[in-house]
Amino acid sequence: MADRATIIDLVKRVKTLETEQEKTRSAQEALKESEERFRLISETIHVGVFEVDTSGNCLYTNTRYQEIFGLNLVQSLTTDWHDYVAQEDRGRITKAWRSAADELQTFSADCRIVSAKGTNRWIHVYASPVFSDEGGHYTGTVEDITIRKENEKELESAKEAAEMASRAKSQFLANMSHEIRTPMNGIIGFTDLLLETRLDEVQTDYTSTIKRSGEALLLLINDILDFSKIESGELEFEAIDFDPELLVYDVCELVRPKIGNKPVELICSIGDTIPTLVSGDPLRFRQVITNLLGNAPKFTEEGEISITLQMDMETEDKVLLHALIRDTGIGISADKVAAVFEPFQQADGSTSRKYGGTGLGLSICKQLATMMGGDTWAESELGKGSTFHFTAWVHKVVSEPPQRVTPAILNAKRVLVADDHSGTRAILEQMLTLAGMETVGIDGGKQVLPTLTAAQKDANPFDVALIDLDMPDMNGYAVAGKLRAEGCKLVLVALSSALERDAAKCKAAGFDGFQAKPVRRERLLQMIGRLLGEGAKGEDSQENSRKMHTQYSVREAMKHSVSILLAEDNLVNQKLAVMMLGKAGYQVEVAGNGKEAVDKYDASPEKFDMIFMDVQMPEMDGKEATRNLRKLGHTRVPIVAMTAHAMKGDREMCIEAGMDDYVTKPINRERVFDVITKYVFERRGHEL
Amino acid sequence: MNFKALGEQLGLDEEEYRELIDLFIESGGADYQKLLDGVAAGDADTVCSCAHTIKGASGNLGLLDVSAVASLIEERAMNHKLEDIGQAVETLKTQFDAIQAFAQK
Numbered sequence A: 001m002a003d004r005a006t007i008i009d010l011v012k013r014v015k016t017l018e019t020e021q022e023k024t025r026s027a028q029e030a031l032k033e034s035e036e037r038f039r040l041i042s043e044t045i046h047v048g049v050f051e052v053d054t055s056g057n058c059l060y061t062n063t064r065y066q067e068i069f070g071l072n073l074v075q076s077l078t079t080d081w082h083d084y085v086a087q088e089d090r091g092r093i094t095k096a097w098r099s100a101a102d103e104l105q106t107f108s109a110d111c112r113i114v115s116a117k118g119t120n121r122w123i124h125v126y127a128s129p130v131f132s133d134e135g136g137h138y139t140g141t142v143e144d145i146t147i148r149k150e151n152e153k154e155l156e157s158a159k160e161a162a163e164m165a166s167r168a169k170s171q172f173l174a175n176m177s178h179e180i181r182t183p184m185n186g187i188i189g190f191t192d193l194l195l196e197t198r199l200d201e202v203q204t205d206y207t208s209t210i211k212r213s214g215e216a217l218l219l220l221i222n223d224i225l226d227f228s229k230i231e232s233g234e235l236e237f238e239a240i241d242f243d244p245e246l247l248v249y250d251v252c253e254l255v256r257p258k259i260g261n262k263p264v265e266l267i268c269s270i271g272d273t274i275p276t277l278v279s280g281d282p283l284r285f286r287q288v289i290t291n292l293l294g295n296a297p298k299f300t301e302e303g304e305i306s307i308t309l310q311m312d313m314e315t316e317d318k319v320l321l322h323a324l325i326r327d328t329g330i331g332i333s334a335d336k337v338a339a340v341f342e343p344f345q346q347a348d349g350s351t352s353r354k355y356g357g358t359g360l361g362l363s364i365c366k367q368l369a370t371m372m373g374g375d376t377w378a379e380s381e382l383g384k385g386s387t388f389h390f391t392a393w394v395h396k397v398v399s400e401p402p403q404r405v406t407p408a409i410l411n412a413k414r415v416l417v418a419d420d421h422s423g424t425r426a427i428l429e430q431m432l433t434l435a436g437m438e439t440v441g442i443d444g445g446k447q448v449l450p451t452l453t454a455a456q457k458d459a460n461p462f463d464v465a466l467i468d469l470d471m472p473d474m475n476g477y478a479v480a481g482k483l484r485a486e487g488c489k490l491v492l493v494a495l496s497s498a499l500e501r502d503a504a505k506c507k508a509a510g511f512d513g514f515q516a517k518p519v520r521r522e523r524l525l526q527m528i529g530r531l532l533g534e535g536a537k538g539e540d541s542q543e544n545s546r547k548m549h550t551q552y553s554v555r556e557a558m559k560h561s562v563s564i565l566l567a568e569d570n571l572v573n574q575k576l577a578v579m580m581l582g583k584a585g586y587q588v589e590v591a592g593n594g595k596e597a598v599d600k601y602d603a604s605p606e607k608f609d610m611i612f613m614d615v616q617m618p619e620m621d622g623k624e625a626t627r628n629l630r631k632l633g634h635t636r637v638p639i640v641a642m643t644a645h646a647m648k649g650d651r652e653m654c655i656e657a658g659m660d661d662y663v664t665k666p667i668n669r670e671r672v673f674d675v676i677t678k679y680v681f682e683r684r685g686h687e688l
Numbered sequence B: 001m002n003f004k005a006l007g008e009q010l011g012l013d014e015e016e017y018r019e020l021i022d023l024f025i026e027s028g029g030a031d032y033q034k035l036l037d038g039v040a041a042g043d044a045d046t047v048c049s050c051a052h053t054i055k056g057a058s059g060n061l062g063l064l065d066v067s068a069v070a071s072l073i074e075e076r077a078m079n080h081k082l083e084d085i086g087q088a089v090e091t092l093k094t095q096f097d098a099i100q101a102f103a104q105k
Helices: A002-044 A063-069 A073-078 A087-103 A146-196 A201-231 A244-259 A282-299 A349-355 A361-371 A422-434 A448-457 A476-485 A503-509 A521-534 A571-583 A594-603 A622-631 A650-656 A669-687 B003-009 B014-041 B044-060 B064-078 B086-103
Strands: A048-052 A058-061 A107-114 A120-132 A135-144 A240-242 A264-270 A278-280 A303-314 A318-327 A375-381 A385-396 A414-418 A438-442 A464-468 A491-496 A513-516 A563-567 A587-591 A610-614 A639-643 A661-664
Touching: A002 A063, A048 A063, A058 A073, A063 A073, A063 A135, A087 A107, A120 A146, A146 A201, A146 A571, A146 B014, A201 A361, A240 A244, A240 A282, A244 A264, A244 A282, A244 A303, A264 A422, A278 A282, A282 A303, A282 A318, A282 A361, A282 A385, A361 A375, A361 A385, A414 A422, A414 A448, A422 A438, A422 A521, A438 A448, A448 A464, A448 A476, A464 A476, A464 A521, A476 A491, A476 A503, A491 A521, A513 A521, A563 A571, A563 A594, A571 A587, A571 A669, A571 B014, A571 B044, A587 A594, A594 A610, A594 A622, A610 A622, A610 A669, A622 A639, A622 A650, A639 A650, A650 A661, A661 A669, B003 B014, B014 B044, B014 B086, B044 B064, B064 B086
Parallel strands: A264 A303, A414 A438, A414 A464, A464 A491, A491 A513, A563 A587, A563 A610, A610 A639, A639 A661
Antiparallel strands: A048 A058, A048 A135, A107 A120, A120 A135, A240 A278, A278 A385, A303 A318, A318 A385, A375 A385
16 A cells, blocks of 8 residues: 555655755746847847946957957956056046945947957946846946047047138138228228318319228128128127217117108107116117118108117116117018028018118128127018117116206106108107106197197196197197297297208297207207207297307207317328227317317307317318417317427317317327317206 | 237227327328438428427327437427437337337238
């Protein structure tokens, strides 16, 4: 019984053993298969594979690994991969590998190697830690990236070469422009001198043409110079305090003559949140606005051109200024609007032939705006006109900026605005209302008298009337004449966009003051303030003693850019003074000799705040010119001598001739600016 | 000569200063020619006024040594001592040439 049981037991155990064996065999087969698969993969794969144990010994490498490093199996297992790292990368790689191993971090790096066979290669090594009971070891891959690196290097050097070539071209262009500009200055300067000599009519005509063409060419060159400066990254921006309102008005004055006699109204609207002083690059800011506004008259035959300056955003230390320039001109078709800002692109190839321009202006504007943190863009519809936008960030001025002053006398005074142009009326009404005045607007000349009479009847009379000279139903002269004939004593201010101001005609018609359009807020308010303060409508004031106020006779009372007449015959000194004063924000007009200075000043004394006078000049010297000016009745304008004769008695001779002061050459900037401050700003201050 | 530094004294950048120098070479050269003509003709007034012009322009540009030489010529011409200015006129010429050579570099 026991034997049988033993046999059965034995058979069972054999069976179990056989099953176990079978299991082991199939497991072994599976393992072998898996190993075979791994080996196949490892041997055929295009990346090198390696395994390193805890103590840094190499346990496994595949064929590709051996190929990359130029080793046989034994060599590959007895050396470290980083032994082959090229000298220049060795320090960096060894350090990185060690620190990765210390902290069991993933390692990944590109480096150069010199293989055992002396071949130079670039490799990418990637190794990640594997954690097991025995601790951490690494498995990694090695990739030959020599070709990729070579390509990258080639691309890089090709890119550098291209950039260098581009910079060199821009630099060349900048140099060329400069080289062209210099002789151009000579041509224009000497043409000016030539025009001063005795020429017959034909010669004068030819010479003027040379001058005009020269100036046009110079403009073009300046554009190209700017453009290439931007391209070559040479343009620098200044941080100077300036008044954006003043700047925009100045540009309006500059652009107004371009409209000529076309029926186009120029409107300027300054948002009341615009700071009185900001810090930025006024020259560049002005350049963009001049360009955008200067384009409008070229394309606008009738209607209006308006410029609006507003503040779009404000941060703690900066403001985003936004200028909108609208016109009712020919417009640009939708598909061309974006292209106008591209260099050398104009809306139409024929545009440049008909309207001139280099095709660079707008592109320069765009780049300047971008460099000021803003942008330029346009909206337009063919035949309906265009709106150009310009935005720029400028810094707030830290010191307390001067407040815009409004004469207190204006408060609650009633003003009638008669202008057929609704845009202008709206701006004026806004300006006057903000100054505390009660404003009524009417759109024609005929209604002026009835409106005034009605107000008188209601015991709510007007104090001032602003009357446009050019209204279709009844012009301003006629209106004023009629009012004065009716015995009306109201203060009357004429508004006109005509270029020629006829002060005598305005005075004869009975106007008390005159303002050119676009009207400057400050000038208008100061003038009305003065007129009301003087009581020009007082019963006892004699009609003919009424002093005609032009916009300039109240000029001392308000800020505006200082304009200087420079009498100097030497081209170098002329140019230097123009550069120096221009940079400081002054406007300079040059007269080539004393006679020219007298003629220029006498023709429009309101234009200039002071005169710098060279003493020694051909035709008429500075002393004689001064004597002539004083004789002509220009007793108040400051005249400062500039002389290289710093000899004793010179000063006395200058003062005797009627000059106020003198500065000696060589011209010293600070001294010049001091003199301007003394004679223009301080004097103006005293008279307020 | 350092155009950058000279320009800075006047509040101008190098390029602007170069423009002035170029203009000076041109117009100063014309003045110099007139001065030579004046010397040849024994016309002290012309010499004096040309030297004065050169003195002023060069002084303004900070070219003080040119200005000093021109000033010397002016002074002597004013006193009708044209016979004493030969050396100074030569110096002026050398200075002009040097500036021109430097500017063209």
